[in-house]
Amino acid sequence: MNFEKLKVALILDQEIIPLWQYQLIETLVKSAYAEISLVLMLTSLATNKRCRKRAAGKKYTAVVNLHLQVDRMLFGSTTNFDRPSDLKEALGQTDILSVYLKEESAGSAISNSKIVSQINYYDLDVILQLAGDKLSGEILSVPRYGVWAYQHKVNDCPVGYMEVVNQQDTLRTDLLLFSPFFPNGQLIYRSFMLPDHLSIINTQHAAYWRTSLAMPRILQGLFKYGEGYLQNLAKRFDTKDPKGRLEALPNPVQALTKAVSHFTYLLYRVWRKIMYRDHWFILFSTQTEDPLTTSLSRYKRLAQPADRFWADPFLVTHAEKHYLFVEELLNRTGKGHITVVETNSNGEVLHFEKVLEKEYHLSYPFLLNHNNTYYMIPETGANRTVELYRCTEFPYKWEFVMNLMENVLTADVTLFFYNGKWWMFCCVDGTDQNIGMLDELHLYYSEELFSTEWISHPCNPIITDVSRARPAGRIFMKDNKIYRPSQDCSGMYGKAININQVTALSETEYNEHLLTKILPDKGNGILGTHTYNFSDSFTVLDGFRYLRKRFL
Template structure:
């Protein structure tokens, strides 16, 4: 049984991630929450830059309708903490009072202290718990505190923003336990909201595994003091934000009133294997005005080769599933095969026990839906559902050489699915038994987590296509990953091929591939 203490500051806002994590901790049989340490550090006066940036963050949250991640009240009032002893540790108190509080904490003989304040800890003895103090750092230093999460990465146009789970050591040093990598949004308010919420996923993953931090002390580094943004950084950010806002507003007006298309996804069909073929030779399939086409899947039977894809309406912003027949490099008439009053995409197709199934993305309907084919290609009936009330994106079904069946799915925070890959072992597509992978989420990395098409065989290896969502660009590039290990206890993959704008100048973006034995189909934003 792990004896756990948590470090809070009741003066800070009470975040949703803190509530969720407390809920999870209360349900873990291997963790016993012993004490709440209410840690008050010395507060510094806010500078004029701080105040301006706080105002800017509020303006963005109102302008972009960003959901708040604050809860009403104080974390110390949480029902999960009502019966837990509280100890106040205030740096303004005299040394005898501080020493007495620290001595009282030691009486709980804690195994681990988890920091819920998300700020550098430099004034607490790490020996308060056997495994030390675990804390979270958001983004690149010096903005390690959640207050300015990811700001420096936005200003410096970094491809991703890191979140570090660290173990605090004496003398202002820390050991890296694990690290995740996240999408860089164009708005500070949006970026900060996502990063703060995502941090709890990494922390919860390691608490759930009852990780022994001592076995992971591979990288040690100094803890820097957290500082606010400089005047220069503030000016750079404000120019960047309002320039981006103006460009987005112009594109929105041009699309609505003049019918222009920006970042229009189209399809490409090629022969052979993508890794050994120049994708520039693939045949482009350009959608008609008012639409973009993406997420293509091929299906071949005795009657022909069918191409299923997401057909997105640029006016109502809702996708449907359409299909056409492929004859050589020519497509036939396009017909709609699955239309709902909510968004559909990623029409994953597979065969199980002689029946044809489709698993479209139905995250807008807050569940996973599987459809069975009644008549190819345009008659489908709902077969089963799962994950009720939970948004699930880009589900991919896979059967390994041992006959075990798996679902690879993407989950996220606030309907943002680029960062997390989850795996489940299932009995069949009836989904009567769904067993989560013990390392879920097996990947937390915007550069390679999100599914980008069905897993396919290449020789003796299985390849999982994944999206590279770097540089704040959805669909910046495409990865091909060899699956090295797959069991309920382990998952390991290795990137063996990449498609990016740097490596393939025709593509401005690409984020999907379906590779068959003799052909491939992908989507891309091209210069065509």
């Protein structure tokens, strides 16, 4: 374990930087684990702003540039990732060293060996490269733990451009460690997030804010756990590219076709929003089949009023009755609360009643039975809390017990008791930009349920993939094996449900692999599904479709 702060250098190409970089730097400056000792300011032939601007303008075709400008006009008012910020306001008197690069076959190298000697003087642990192309040569041997650089899955394309215009399911971001041992980069972080198919700049906004978290988080892990932490990170990620190849920037004709297609899709989405509403409903089965069975053919729809949707069903079966705790959202309010739906053994609704409502949105009413008492942890991310409630008169009366966490934005908290500990799974947004609620799964643990001291797992985030991160129901055991339902939100929110087998769960390790999937049945009007729970005699999940609005 390190006791001295890590010595970090930054590679930049100008003093006016985008806000996402500024906040990354500010996080490091205020941290207890790293200090910024040096800034390496890249210098090339295009040293003045006019040259840089001219060079940037030639990077993309006129059609692509126009497409980006129109996209920014439509959606840019809600983004701030690229707001110009002054580097010196964050760094103060930190040394800045101008560095000239020369192009080599293996990458860009520092042309002056005396400069490299000067950099060596700072005894650096890590160099964070936030500008410039891939580096090579002597500089890779300077920091103890390498040069770290981001790479988005693009090839001469704006970040998010191809993912939006081609309506791809995911956008990939890699963080690579370059050193003499890994001149082509060692993967230490990989994230798959959901692109916003409406907007390129919204997608960039999410991608760059997501990017701003990884470097500080890994530096903190390196400080706390030492070099072995980096080695463990490298083992977690498959270095293959399972989700697509690099694509070249389209020529002007192709770019025009993509722009027309993109804005046509935008108009379709506007029309769909006017004419239809999102509608979630409950599906149930009374057949006692293997919980790993994934066919929807055995499910029926639960009758529900037309003026609301029901989603996120959690189930308690008692005395031949089934009690479904659901998120209920009335079409006229747009804010969720928790309702219990009582059915008989045939799935006929006998009664439903609101049981928990707050001034903020509630959903995903996770249930657990502890010492013969039922507890609920609804999603309360809108209040920046993780709230625990106790049932005082089943199933209708609940009282607040405590906040398990505060000042944290979480989604779909799911607890599991295993090996004498409570394990808390949840998606967390660390950006305060409502980003990461689909693709970053965090794990915490505590020996006590009634605790505010939940310990963050050293592998956090344990999953950084929108296709399998977000919880989708109660974690269960079968034949002494642990299974975790999760959402597949690649391409769209709530597309499908994964059943993952957990193969390692301890204070130092976490691992799982996909076993099977519950896919929607589009032929029967089920376009998506994202919560799955069952008892010995009843199984429930939710379904999604678009419901036409009534204007009269």
